[in-house]
Amino acid sequence: GENVEQHPSTLSVQEGDSAVIKCTYSDSASNYFPWYKQELGKRPQLIIDIRSNVGEKKDQRIAVTLNKTAKHFSLHITETQPEDSAVYFCAASDDYKLSFGAGTTVTVRA
Amino acid sequence: SAVISQKPSRDICQRGTSLTIQCQVDSQVTMMFWYRQQPGQSLTLIATANQGSEATYESGFVIDKFPISRPNLTFSTLTVSNMSPEDSSIYLCSVEGRGEETQYFGPGTRLLVL
Numbered sequence: 042g043e044n045v046e047q048h049p050s051t052l053s054v055q056e057g058d059s060a061v062i063k064c065t066y067s068d069s070a071s072n073y074f075p076w077y078k079q080e081l082g083k084r085p086q087l088i089i090d091i092r093s094n095v096g097e098k099k100d101q102r103i104a105v106t107l108n109k110t111a112k113h114f115s116l117h118i119t120e121t122q123p124e125d126s127a128v129y130f131c132a133a134s135d136d137y138k139l140s141f142g143a144g145t146t147v148t149v150r151a
Numbered sequence: 152s153a154v155i156s157q158k159p160s161r162d163i164c165q166r167g168t169s170l171t172i173q174c175q176v177d178s179q180v181t182m183m184f185w186y187r188q189q190p191g192q193s194l195t196l197i198a199t200a201n202q203g204s205e206a207t208y209e210s211g212f213v214i215d216k217f218p219i220s221r222p223n224l225t226f227s228t229l230t231v232s233n234m235s236p237e238d239s240s241i242y243l244c245s246v247e248g249r250g251e252e253t254q255y256f257g258p259g260t261r262l263l264v265l
Contacts, residue, residue, distance in 0.1 A: 139254060144192075
């Protein structure tokens with residue numbers, strides 16, 4: 042089955058700086074890569090996703106890049122704000138089944 | 152995206168008992184899924200709930216422990232059977248988004264087994 046590794050496990054950034062989270066996956070058949078944000082006590086919320094036919098996607102302050110050859114994808118958050126503090130999960134999907142990374146706890150220092 | 156609700160939102164149960172969790176969606180969806188999130192951990196897919204047929208379970212999860220029903224395209228239940236403290240987790244349902252691979256999650260059920 043699919044194995045998704047996510048790094049780092051924790052990330053502390055100064056407000057206004059950028060945050061980068063990286064994930065690798067094992068199954069070359071995976072073709073859909075969503076990112077979820079989970080605030081404490083809440084459900085995971087989809088923040089951005091990318092499909093295998095696209096190399097990069099951007100939505101305001103967040104962007105995701107995908108390198109299918111290397112089997113890795115990354116989340117970039119620019120101009121971080123305190124409300125960006127949360128746990129972020131990457132995932133990879135083949136045929137609707139999501140396999141999640143272990144998560145990254147992001148703390149934005151004011 | 153669809154509006155997803157789960158009942159109960161939380162429960163405290165005694166070991167050896169069973170709990171049935173309900174997931175309701177405000178629109179018809181083909182794909183519904185059940186996940187487990189152990190304390191401080193990531194999400195693990197338990198099974199895919201199929202309408203009109205048996206659920207498809209992932210490795211490590213069995214029907215006797217986690218029976219699932221899917222009577223129609225807007226509703227599913229997950230039962231956690233013969234519970235032990237190791238079953239203490241958040242259980243989340245998710246649904247596909249309008250035929251795409253995107254999944255949206257319900258609010259979760261927080262289960263504590265004593």
